[in-house]
Amino acid sequence: MASITSSGLGSGLNIESLISSLMAAEQKPVTLLQTKESKETTKLSSWGQIKSALSSLQVAAQALDTRSEFVSYSSSIADSTVASASVSSSAIAGSYSIEVSQLAASQKIKSAGYTSTSTAITSDTLPKTLTLEIGSTAAGVFTADSNKTKTITIDSSNNTLTGLxxxxxxxxxxxxxSLINDGGSSPYRLVLTSDNTGTANTFKLSGLSDFSYNPATATGSGLSTVSNAADAKLTVDGIAITKSSNVVTDAIQGVTLNLSKTNVGSATKLTVTTDTSAIQTKVAAFVSAYNAVASVIKVQTSYNADTKVAGTLNGDASVRSIQSQLKSTLTSMVGNGSTNRLAQIGIAFQKDGSLALDSTKFQAALADTTKDVAGLFAKDTITGVTGIASQIATKVASMLGTDGVVTTRTAGINSTIKNIDKRIDTLNDRLVSIEKRYRAQFTALDSTVSSMNSTSSFLTQQLSALSSLSNYSSSN
Known part of the structure; x- marks a missing residue:
């Protein structure tokens, strides 16, 4: 706050040094508040780490809080060139015989060859209306879908392959x-393809005498067949199935088949099995997420007896409450069944306070039909018993909620920081006034001392002159 000044030149006093010393003393309350604010900011950061860890635990717990989360399947097909399969939680473990006799296909037609893409495609008097209908073809009859009919006006602006x-x-x-160049004398052809496969997605063109096609009879003018629309045909355990697409979603419950090749006379086997590894991955993520929370809390509440250094949140009752609630839930008993504790399925606390998952014991528990592993974690809507993961998800949601401990603590710290900032601003404004007053006082003192020094110098000179005069008179 000090500025360049000539104060002290008249008196010889080091006024800047004096003011700096005085202002350093006045600055101490601000310094103390800044130190306090720094500590509060560190606390806020620590709570942020806890909040982040709790959010991850909440996500991991929610992945296990319903019984459906424990229903996971995998699939395999003996001949993967015939089809691939994906499964959902609604699938049922088992094996199925798959034989594909026909793949679904899109209707495709082509125009006659043209020497140029700008050659006129019709000799009709223009304008003309080309009608394009989408519908189904069965038993030599085309039935249009009235909701899928489009009309296109053909005039001099688009009476070419490119224009159409x-x-x-x-x-x-x-x-x-699309346009295809076959390299012949009239190489340019227009190729039209249905966007969807199956006989329910065939198309018909009419309205132009030189550009029409009926899929029911595969005849027309200026257009010819490249490939007809076809449905996928397959058998599952000997049951005949017809679908318009090669992606079959509802032939087997919870299974989606992607057909890629026929295998008439050589059925392949689809196997659907329970995917216990996927379940273990979710449980392992839950254990890891809890350990992350425990680790953050341990660091933030630590105390080193040798160095006398404490963690930022050492002694914070709110943090201890979070830790206590989580551990109490994880060690609690669920329901009255024979399997009611995590330790019984291979999940237990270690000496360092962390959770550990015994994979061998856990897989054995999953394979044992007498052990209700899902019931230990999930909420059972029928019995009303709430499993541990569901309890953790609810507790953490409460902690992170609007009125939760994490939210209220961070809000309190933010409020404290805001109040400290206001107090610092007020003190800084006061320091400006104090320094201004000190400068005014020292400037006045400097002027007074300077005046006194001038008077003293004058009197000294006068006295010296009188003394010299007296000495002269005495000598004469």
Whole structure:
């Protein structure tokens, strides 16, 4: 706060040094508040670490808080070139015989060859309306879906292969158009393909005498068949199934089949099994998430007797409450069944306070039908028994909620920091006034001392002159 000044030149006093010393003393309350604010900021950071760890624990607990979370399956197909499979939690373990006799296909047609993409595609008097219908074909009859009919106006602006291609694509009709160059004397052809497979997604063109096609009879003018629409046909355990797509989602409960090749006369085997490794991965993540919370709390509440250094939140009752609630829940008994504690399925506390998962014991518990592993973790909506993961998820949600301990503690610290900032601002404003007063006082003192020094010097000179005069008179 000191500024460049000439104070002290008249009196010889080191006024800047004096003011600096006085202001250093006045600054002490601000320094103390800044130190206190720094400690509060550190506390806030520590609570932030705890909050983050608790949030991760909440996510891990929620992944185990319903029985459906413990229903996990995997699948395998003996001949993976025929199909692949994915399963959901609604699947049922078992094996199935799969034989694919036909793959689903899209309808595809092509135009006659043109020497140029800008050659006119019709000799009709323009404008004309090209109607494009999507529908189903069965027993030689095409039935249009009235909700999937598009009309395209053909005039001089688009009476070419390029123009028609662009108009069809812009119509979003469910049919895609592209140009192919076959390298012949009239190489350019327009190829139209249904966006979806199956006989329920065939298309018909009409309205142009030189550009029409009926999928029911595979005849038209200026257009010919490349491939017909086809449904996927397969048998599952000898039961015939027909689908419009090669992605079959509802033939086997909870299983999605992606067909890729036929295998008539050579059925392949699909096996659906319980995926215990996926369940263990979730439980391991839960154990790891709790250990992360315990580790953060241990560091923040630690005390080193040798160095006399304490953790930032050492002695904080709120942190101790969080730790106590979590550990109490993890060691509690769930229900009245024979399997009612985590230790019985291989999850137990170690000497250092961390949780450990015994994989061998846990897998054995999953395989044992007499042990209700899911019931230890999840909430049973029928019996009303709440498992440990469900309890943890609820407790942590409360801790992190609007009125929870984490929220209220961090809000309190933020409020303290805000109040300290206000007090520092007030003191700094006061220090400015104090320094201004000190400068005014020392400036006045400097002026007074300077004046006194001048008077003293004058009197000394006068006395010296009188003394010299007296000495002269005496000598004469």
């Amino acid at each position: 291609r662009d108009a069809i694509n812009a119509s979003k009709s469910g049919v895609s158009a």
